[in-house]
Amino acid sequence: GAGVSQSPSNKVTEKGKDVELRCDPISGHTALYWYRQSLGQGLEFLIYFQGNSAPDKSGLPSDRFSAERTGGSVSTLTIQRTQQEDSAVYLCASSHRGTAEPSSYNSPLHFGNGTRLTVT
Amino acid sequence: GQQVMQIPQYQHVQEGEDFTTYCNSSTTLSNIQWYKQRPGGHPVFLIQLVKSGEVKKQKRLTFQFGEAKKNSSLHITATQTTDVGTYFCAGPFTSGTYKYIFGTGTRLKVLA
Numbered sequence: 120g121a122g123v124s125q126s127p128s129n130k131v132t133e134k135g136k137d138v139e140l141r142c143d144p145i146s147g148h149t150a151l152y153w154y155r156q157s158l159g160q161g162l163e164f165l166i167y168f169q170g171n172s173a174p175d176k177s178g179l180p181s182d183r184f185s186a187e188r189t190g191g192s193v194s195t196l197t198i199q200r201t202q203q204e205d206s207a208v209y210l211c212a213s214s215h216r217g218t219a220e221p222s223s224y225n226s227p228l229h230f231g232n233g234t235r236l237t238v239t
Numbered sequence: 240g241q242q243v244m245q246i247p248q249y250q251h252v253q254e255g256e257d258f259t260t261y262c263n264s265s266t267t268l269s270n271i272q273w274y275k276q277r278p279g280g281h282p283v284f285l286i287q288l289v290k291s292g293e294v295k296k297q298k299r300l301t302f303q304f305g306e307a308k309k310n311s312s313l314h315i316t317a318t319q320t321t322d323v324g325t326y327f328c329a330g331p332f333t334s335g336t337y338k339y340i341f342g343t344g345t346r347l348k349v350l351a
Contacts, residue, residue, distance in 0.1 A: 143320040150337060162327065163283070175338050176278060210281060216337075225270055227284035228329070 123231035140196040146215030208233040245342040260345035262328030271330040
């Protein structure tokens with residue numbers, strides 16, 4: 120079946136420009152995550168969408184970053200006035216269930232191949 | 240942002256040697272997941288642990304969840320070159336949420 124799709128796969132932009140990164144989650148997955156991974160580093164949580172609930176934006180590094188998820192499916196991560204430190208791979212993941220069930224099995228996160236953003 | 244510590248950060252082993260990575264949290268976890276990221280790839284789910292003291296095995300990989308559900312480990316027996324990659328733990332480190340935070344990762348290099 121189709122996995123998580125991200126576009127573009129690579130994006131080179133000039134400092135100060137805005138960029139939009141797109142994520143198409145697996146059909147039926149209610150939870151959607153955005154992470155950022157700098158070269159050789161770990162995954163930095165950015166934002167989490169769960170169904171129709173208000174997103175958890177606690178990981179967004181600045182107000183230049185925003186994300187939306189339309190119709191509970193496709194998500195767009197927007198970075199305004201890009202800076203060189205924004206250069207990284209932006210990974211999107213989706214999972215089947217997003218409700219907190221502390222003692223239950225939680226569905227794994229399925230990742231896309233990421234968008235490699237380079238700010239020159 | 241919030242991070243979870245994994246040790247070691249890097250590990251180089253000779254093929255055939257064993258390897259262990261540890262994941263430590265300051266908070267009790269409802270569950271913990273492990274992922275593997277091959278060089279140039281994206282993280283891929285390996286396993287989930289839910290119960291206190293739980294141990295699960297996948298061929299040469301053994302996963303353990305601590306009794307207090309605050310730490311976890313991944314042990315690989317007799318490493319192979321196909322084990323190369325970065326291993327991450329991930330969990331809902333904020334109590335009562337489904338916000339998965341990933342550990343800092345352990346990068347494994349296997350020398351043939």
